[in-house]
Amino acid sequence: MKRLALILLVIATMSACKQDTKVIITRSDIQLASDTLTPEALWAMGRIGSYAVSPDGQRVAYQVTYYSVAENRSNTILYIRPVCSDSVATANEEVFLGPGSDPVWLDNNKLAFASKGEIWTMNAKGKSRKQLTKTGGAVEGFLFSPDQQKVIIIKAVPFHDIIKERPADLPLSQGRVITDLMYRHWDHYVESIPHPFVLDIKSGKEFDILEGFPYECPMEPFGGIEQLAWSPDSKHIAFTCRCKTGLDYSISTDSDIFLYDVESSDMDKTRNLCKNGCEFDVVPDEGLAYHTDNLLNPTKTLKNQAINKKDYGSDLQVGYDQNPKFSPDGRYVAWLSMERDGYEADRQRLCVYDLQQLDKEPSAEAKVYVTEEFDSNVDDFVWGDDSNTLYFIGVWHATVNLYRTNLKGEVKQLTNDQADWGALATVPSASAEGSPTRLLMERHDFFHPADLYLVSVLGDSVAEEVQLTHENDHILSQLAPGSSEPRWCPTTDGQQLLYWVIKPPHFDPSKKYPTLLFCEGGPQSPVSQFWSYRWNFYIMASQGYVIIAPNRRGLPGFGQEWLEEISGDWTGQCMHDYLSAIDEACDNLPYVDRDRLGCVGASFGGFSVYYLAGHHDKRFKCFISHDGAFNLEAMYTETEENWFSNWEYDDAFWNKDMTANAKKTYDNSPHRFVDQWDTPILCIHGEKDYRINATQGMSAFNAARMKGIEAELLLYPDENHWVLKPQNGILWQRTYFDWLARWLKQ
Numbered sequence: 001m002k003r004l005a006l007i008l009l010v011i012a013t014m015s016a017c018k019q020d021t022k023v024i025i026t027r028s029d030i031q032l033a034s035d036t037l038t039p040e041a042l043w044a045m046g047r048i049g050s051y052a053v054s055p056d057g058q059r060v061a062y063q064v065t066y067y068s069v070a071e072n073r074s075n076t077i078l079y080i081r082p083v084c085s086d087s088v089a090t091a092n093e094e095v096f097l098g099p100g101s102d103p104v105w106l107d108n109n110k111l112a113f114a115s116k117g118e119i120w121t122m123n124a125k126g127k128s129r130k131q132l133t134k135t136g137g138a139v140e141g142f143l144f145s146p147d148q149q150k151v152i153i154i155k156a157v158p159f160h161d162i163i164k165e166r167p168a169d170l171p172l173s174q175g176r177v178i179t180d181l182m183y184r185h186w187d188h189y190v191e192s193i194p195h196p197f198v199l200d201i202k203s204g205k206e207f208d209i210l211e212g213f214p215y216e217c218p219m220e221p222f223g224g225i226e227q228l229a230w231s232p233d234s235k236h237i238a239f240t241c242r243c244k245t246g247l248d249y250s251i252s253t254d255s256d257i258f259l260y261d262v263e264s265s266d267m268d269k270t271r272n273l274c275k276n277g278c279e280f281d282v283v284p285d286e287g288l289a290y291h292t293d294n295l296l297n298p299t300k301t302l303k304n305q306a307i308n309k310k311d312y313g314s315d316l317q318v319g320y321d322q323n324p325k326f327s328p329d330g331r332y333v334a335w336l337s338m339e340r341d342g343y344e345a346d347r348q349r350l351c352v353y354d355l356q357q358l359d360k361e362p363s364a365e366a367k368v369y370v371t372e373e374f375d376s377n378v379d380d381f382v383w384g385d386d387s388n389t390l391y392f393i394g395v396w397h398a399t400v401n402l403y404r405t406n407l408k409g410e411v412k413q414l415t416n417d418q419a420d421w422g423a424l425a426t427v428p429s430a431s432a433e434g435s436p437t438r439l440l441m442e443r444h445d446f447f448h449p450a451d452l453y454l455v456s457v458l459g460d461s462v463a464e465e466v467q468l469t470h471e472n473d474h475i476l477s478q479l480a481p482g483s484s485e486p487r488w489c490p491t492t493d494g495q496q497l498l499y500w501v502i503k504p505p506h507f508d509p510s511k512k513y514p515t516l517l518f519c520e521g522g523p524q525s526p527v528s529q530f531w532s533y534r535w536n537f538y539i540m541a542s543q544g545y546v547i548i549a550p551n552r553r554g555l556p557g558f559g560q561e562w563l564e565e566i567s568g569d570w571t572g573q574c575m576h577d578y579l580s581a582i583d584e585a586c587d588n589l590p591y592v593d594r595d596r597l598g599c600v601g602a603s604f605g606g607f608s609v610y611y612l613a614g615h616h617d618k619r620f621k622c623f624i625s626h627d628g629a630f631n632l633e634a635m636y637t638e639t640e641e642n643w644f645s646n647w648e649y650d651d652a653f654w655n656k657d658m659t660a661n662a663k664k665t666y667d668n669s670p671h672r673f674v675d676q677w678d679t680p681i682l683c684i685h686g687e688k689d690y691r692i693n694a695t696q697g698m699s700a701f702n703a704a705r706m707k708g709i710e711a712e713l714l715l716y717p718d719e720n721h722w723v724l725k726p727q728n729g730i731l732w733q734r735t736y737f738d739w740l741a742r743w744l745k746q
Contacts, residue, residue, distance in 0.1 A: 025066045025075035035480040037542040039733035046471045048450045054105045057428035061103035069726040076101040097126035141225035145234040156192040180246035186221035187688040187720035217241045229324045238324035250642040254318045254341045327387035342643040345524035348377040373411040375559045395526045395557040419445040420529045445529040446537045480505030482541045489584035492576045499550040499581040504541045512593040514744035517582045518549040519601030519608035548585045552577035568650040568661030571668035596744045602626035614673025622743035626684040630700040632669040638693045674703045680710035682739040686719035
């Protein structure tokens with residue numbers, strides 16, 4: 001008996017060890033059978049993520065995530081390579097550091113990184129790994145102070161203000177007693193929230209900055225460590241917080257930037273930089289007209305709020321404020337700022353606060369908006385070494401390029417590439433005054449996934465762009481290249497619309513190709529030179545399709561007026577814009593086969609597909625809708641972020657005196673036009689999608705089948721608004737292209 005027990009113990013131990021020593025997934029050596037981009041080749045590509053430049057500016061540490069379809073999981077690997085400006089770095093200059101993510105340089109030869117929910121350190125050769133924290137795997141993000149004596153750690157804390165704790169004597173109960181809104185967010189039920197803790201590295205003691213407060217920091221669902229920043233002297237922390245819960249949270253985007261004194265660790269001394277120096281604990285929800293005192297109709301006041309500005313000055317910011325960054329000299333804090341509450345797609349401006357004005361009488365002099373000349377969004381930014389210059393990226397005319405501004409708000413465009421530039425960081429330099437400013441940036445386009453580039457700025461122009469990484473060249477070199485071009489066409493209201501034409505590899509202009517109208521989501525997301533691992537134009541073109549991708553009404557990069565025309569008018573001009581683009585392409589591009597047109601899209605693009613299915617006048621031979629809204633009345637109360645439907649629909653469907661825009665929105669909900677559906681449709685949805693619930697996709701599929709229309713439903717029990725798991729991703733691509741081939745290639 002003892003012998004049997006011993007054998008079982010050995011087997012169990014071996015099994016546990018086997019589980020703990022999974023094979024490390026690294027760069028794929030895939031060899032393609034042809035020069036066509038396939039789903040398998042797409043998932044074999046490495047995906048570059050966060051990166052950091054060494055203090056001397058000589059090396060960059062960066063992470064790459066690799067996926068295994070067979071194992072249905074991923075690994076994230078850290079690398080180091082030189083930051084060289086005279087030649088392209090070669091593969092043999094790359095140093096493999098092993099598993100980990102979120103690299104941070106502590107000095108020129110030591111790094112910190114995250115692994116399995118803890119902070120670790122190692123040398124620049126990937127050796128001498130040491131675990132810095134022991135939290136039981138609770139670390140969700142971290143940020144070292146400049147003096148490296150402290151580190152901010154993001155950890156989840158229990159939150160049961162809205163979902164009550166389960167009774168202790170019913171541990172197996174799966175029921176949730178819910179008392180207010182925002183009980184779930186994106187893809188999870190809200191039973192914990194993130195809080196920032198400050199850990200003293202020497203003593204090991206830590207404290208929760210927001211202890212006792214029921215507020216998130218960073219903000220869910222997408223906020224990370226970028227929503228906090230250390231001052232250069234390590235004495236203060238600037239952080240992002242939306243001081244709301246429940247219904248107030250669900251209908252408001254009003255977040256603020258707070259300045260926290262680390263030495264006192266006293267929240268009573270924490271200052272609200274968005275409300276002109278108010279202290280943290282006196283931020284009044286009562287100043288907002290939609291507060292719960294008006295529960296019977298909280299939607300009526302969102303677009304025309306009666307904000308009480310008397311106590312806070314005339315420059316009260318009530319929209320999203322996030323991602324603070326201190327200037328190198330510590331005098332200023334800059335952050336991304338939206339003006340209007342409830343409008344998640346408001347223009348994102350760059351705001352600068354002069355901390356020398358902090359204790360003076362509130363005035364407009366404390367804050368200045370330095371990108372007012374740029375009539376589009378600031379996506380990311382960094383300070384220049386002089387604490388007077390800021391570099392930022394933003395979309396204009398369907399490309400994301402690099403810009404510069406100063407404290408006077410004088411904006412200058414620095415790059416003009418048919419590509420999208422991504423997150424940016426300054427590269428320290430010991431060169432003499434007058435030498436170029438060096439930035440490390442990420443770049444991608446329709447046919448190239450992200451790589452890192454060194455961009456040197458001299459005067460008013462870019463002196464040099466050097467590609468540092470070539471993560472997927474071994475795959476891209478096996479593929480036939482595609483091509484894209486922008487075209488402009490007139491709209492039905494006399495405007496000009498830009499749309500992308502993406503052509504297949506081995507393109508022959510004398511042939512006719514099946515063509516896809518791509519409907520963008522958002523509804524305010526740009527159709528720029530993006531790279532996606534699902535909605536990927538390269539793989540669509542490689543399968544033999546021409547893609548027409550319009551920058552229809554409601555998209556940024558064409559001025560705020562163009563963008564805002566979609567709110568309250570989802571089925572108006574933007575739908576005309578879609579049809580204007582595809583009609584112009586059919587009339588003027590001889591290789592577009594008007595008898596083989598498909599229409600595809602996700603999120604708002606999926607809504608667009610459902611709407612056009614009842615209004616396309618037999619243009620299209622098939623439709624594909626992913627995570628699209630089908631019934632807007634149901635969507636209004638189903639979605640978790642209620643500010644979105646409040647703003648976009650203009651009013652609640654139950655209000656008898658609803659606005660004209662709201663009445664038009666609900667009257668034109670796609671589900672009301674199923675009687676006019678006559679075309680095969682594929683519906684795709686994730687059951688963990690709490691933004692647009694899966695019932696929307698199921699309802700659309702059921703309606704199509706009950707009407708006798710050919711339809712398929714691809715339903716994922718384990719995916720949210722996106723498709724993130726490798727095998728699910730492969731199934732998505734195969735189903736997508738099988739459906740298109742069935743109706744457009746036979």
